[in-house]
Amino acid sequence: MHTLHLMILLPFIFALFVPLLYKFFVPRIHTGWFVLFIPTVIFLYLLRFISPISKGENLISSVPWMPSFGINFTLFIDGLSLIFGLLITGIGALVILYSIYYMAKDREALDNFYVYLMLFMGAMLGVVFSDNILVLYVFWELTSISSFLLIAYWYQRERSRYGAQKSMMITISGGFAALAGFIMLSMITGTYSIREMIGQVDDITAHGLFLPAMVLILLGAFTKSAQFPFSIWLPGAMEAPTPISAYLHSATMVKAGIYLVARFTPIFGGEAEWFWLVSGTGLVTLLYGSLNAVKQTDLKALLAYSTISQLGLIMSLFGMGSAALYFTGGEDSSVYAVAVLAAIFHLINHSTFKGALFMVVGIIDHETGTRDVRKLGGLMQIMPVSFTLAVIGAFSMAGLPPFNGFLSKEMFFTGALNAGGMSIFNMDTFGILFPFIAWVASVFTFVYCMILVFKPFRGKYKPEKLDKKPHEAPIGMLIPPIVLAIFVVGIFFFPNALSTALLQPASHAVLPGMPESAFNKEISAWHGPNAELFMTIGVVAFGILLYLYLKKWVSILWNYPQSLTLNHFYDVALERGEEISRFVTNRYMTGNIKDYLTYIFAFFILLAGGALLVSNRLTVHATMNASVSLFEGALAVSALALAIAVLFAKSRMIAILALGGLGYLVSMLFVVFRAPDLALTQLVVETVTTALFLLCYYHLPKHFKGSGRIPFKPLNLIISLGVGLTVTLFALSANGNRLFEPISSYYGDSYELAGAKNIVNAILVDFRGIDTMMEIAVLTIAALGVFTLIKLELNRSENNEKSK
Known part of the structure; x- marks a missing residue:
């Protein structure tokens, strides 16, 4: 077993021991302290690959799985997978540290919590490092299953079960679509390796299955990354505990679809269909999420819709940047390739500031007993550290200096302006929509960021509406968001160190064949009085104006008919589906x-x-x-x-x-x-x-x-x-x-190898003997089950007698 494979399997292996650790050490030691070791070790292990990857090297490790079918467990590390691996383990370690103080060890089933978390972490690592599409699919669906378990962690609550069911139905349905697309690609290319598929781009593009495969794979990516209209599952997933929300919805699960689009851009990029589907869906999702975030009164719901909006931003950038492959080798390629660099940059930035914000909202909920902004206010003096962290995270998401979100937001505007000026893909007609939608959505992004900061922490203190007397969180709960906040500020001042080490290698993985100059650009906060600067000034000015008069216009968003919402369509479809299933089932399940x-x-x-x-x-x-x-x-x-x-x-x-x-x-x-x-x-x-x-x-x-x-x-x-x-x-x-040749000839030639004197003896001993052994095993299992049930019933009867 290679070291890379051990890295992927380590969380799964450790998950087997979590229940034992929980049983023998609770309540003396929180189980999270043992689990924290796993992501920390993997994160440190992945750091060693930064140097070779930044020099253009890639690492491959393969273990035969089903070699006769061409299916091998092949792991591939390049700039793109390394970034995701570092985010999965780095944010994972901080989330586990945060959960140690958030999840009470005497009131929560921590064994279940950390088992599910380890399964999810291992599945995400498998997704981003797998080169074989069928192996990738196995891990892909495992992320859906493990996230279902995490979202339904508080399964006693109806809303938790509902949110988990919705997320699993939507993401697994998209996974089936992606599987069909993967199979089509393998039929075209004759391989399951993504690297080998990239080498056959011309054959794929000319094939009749090109478009169906593209659409099916994008369905899988869009459902996982909560793109419109599949975004309805993500707000419902907020019923999970805050550590789960901070992990799944800032750095990992919702980024899996982003990863899939980035990984398959070398195959499908440069085509008009890919450009419009990816960038168009991303922009619509960006606007949809920002509009819905503004009207939320629950802080986690606000963050959920803000996550949808930010995922749409990243998705649209990958779509815009894919146009560079249309001009591969030309001068225009570098102009549009900057959008991919911006997408990866904002991917990292979003993980830092959104992870910090989720943790801050969790602190507010943990210390006050509510997330309702109508009940909160005046917490700045009581929780000054949390307020500072909220300012750093929210202002970064709003795109203000001196925070990392400002840099990637400026690059987003650059990408939208460049895309709007393209002369291909009918952009000379519809191109103006790109910078316009980007600017409008950024205005609403600014507004909901101001709500996130000032509604809970400023204004009048309302102790009578709170379930607890608020106070600042313990230091252990503050350390993870503080670390993320340090990255938010540090990346702003030293962005080019990050660009050289990670962003440029990852961009080359998304757009192979681009010249070095395409991504070797200096990232700085000041570029003079250009269009991007004036767009930012407009965002701030209009954002402040809309925030000040929020009560006068936000009710307009609530006037949208509930019967036309996506959630309503989902609920109606689910209800009608159950009625039809019940009708059909009753017709053939007669009992006869x-x-x-x-x-x-x-x-x-x-x-x-x-x-x-x-x-x-x-x-x-x-x-x-x-x-x-x-x-x-x-x-x-x-x-x-x-x-x-x-x-x-x-x-x-x-x-x-x-x-x-x-x-x-x-x-x-x-x-x-x-x-x-x-x-x-x-x-x-x-x-x-x-x-x-x-x-x-x-x-x-x-x-x-x-x-x-x-x-x-x-x-x-x-x-x-x-x-x-x-x-x-x-x-x-x-x-x-x-x-084929009759099997009798095989036995006729080989029965002596079994130590038998004739074929009948060999069959009776080898096959009937094994069959009998399995029957005995089944009977043994059944006997143990019966014994256990009888024992439980006897114990229950004894307890009832004692209670009397």
Whole structure:
């Protein structure tokens, strides 16, 4: 096992030991202190790759998984995956430290919490480092499952269950779409490796499956990264504890879709469809999220919609930057490539300031008992450190200096202006919309950032509306947001160190083939009086104006009909889907076993018989059949006569005897075909079953229900004849279609290797022996289950007796 693979598997392995640590050390030591070790070690391990990656090196490690199918567990580290890996583990370590003080060890099921968190962390690392698309998909869906468990952590709450269900349904549906896109790409290229697919871009672009594969993969990315109209799951996910929200929705899960778009940009970028789908969806999401964030009164809901908005910003930048691949090798490529650099830059910045803001909101909720801005106010004097952290995080998100968000926001404006001036993809007509939407959304972003800072911390203090007497959080809870705030300020003053070490290598991974000059640009806070500066001044001016008169216009946003919201459509679709499912289920779940057998046999006839006809395998070679002796024919005719006698018997006694006689005739066929062991088994089984039938029907009426004979039912006749004909045709066709050498030759040559003297001995020992062992194992498990249930019931009875 390579070191890189151990890095991915370490969280999964450690998750096995978390319950033991929780059991033996609670309440003496918080379980989080043990878990903190894992992301810290992985983060430090990944730091060693910064130097080689910044020099243009990439690292590959592969372990065979299913080599016959071309599926290997291949890990690939380049600038893009390294950034995500550092964010996953770095933010993860801070979140775990924060959770130690946020999650009470005597009131929470911390074993579940940290097991789910480790599963999610390992899954995210697997997503960003996997080169094989099928391995990537396995980790991709594991992130959806583990995030479902994290969001539903407080499963006693209805809203937690609802939010978890919504997130899983939307993200897993998108995952299925992405899987279909992955399979299409593998069909085009003949490989599962993303690196090898990038080398076949021309073949992919010219193929008829290019557009379907692109749309399906984007559906997976958009659902995971909460892009419009799939963004409805993210606000509901805020029912999870704040450490989970800070981790999933600032640095990890919601960034998985961003990663997928960035990783597949070298394959699909440079095409008009990719440009419009990615940049257009991102801009719409940016505007949608910022408008909805302004009207929220719950601080976590505000942060949820702000996350949607910021994800849309990053997504739109990747779309704008993909146009550089259209001009690969030309002078214009460097102009549009800056958008990709800005996207990766803002990706990092967003993780820092949004993680800090989530933690601050968690502190407010933890120390006051509420997140409702209508109940909060005047906390600046009581919680000065939290106020300072809120200012740093919110002002960075608003795009104000001296914070890192200002730099990437200016680059966002540059990317939008460059895209608006393009002469391709019909941008000469619609290009003006890009900088306009970017500016309008930034104004509303400024407004909700001011709400986030001034509503809770300024104004009148309202102790009568609070559930607790507020005070500053303990130092352990403040350290993680303080660390993130230091990065927010530090990156502003030293952005080029980050650019050289991480941003430029990651940008080259998204846009391979670009010249060095495309990304080797100095990032600075001052570029003179340019368009971006005037756009920022306009954002601040209009933002302040709208914030001051917020009460006069914000009600307009609430006047939007609830019946037209995306959440309403989702709820109605879910309700109608349940009604239709219930209606259909009630039609076929009749409680009658006869109906169920009819469904099963009809499905067998349609599926198996239809496949036989469609595949053109219905062939019968009589020359390969053995001759039928007179005695064998007489047995077959007698068996057929007894089978017909069962149908027309006037009493159960006659039907049972005819059925038993049919079984005895089958055992006679076994004797003829020289299988005495099977014949003996058949005789014993038929004797026992016939006796049991007679015993069961002893007290029943002498005749069948109704008339003296079984009523004729055409459907039963059709089903029975169809099953018999299908099985017969399959047997004859199997004898006439030998695609491989008979397996009997293998056993004929190798039974001595098993230590047997003949084939029958080898089969009985090897296969029947293993089969018997598994049966014993199943019975043992069942016995243990029964014993456990009895033991629990006895303990419950004893406790009830003691309580009396």
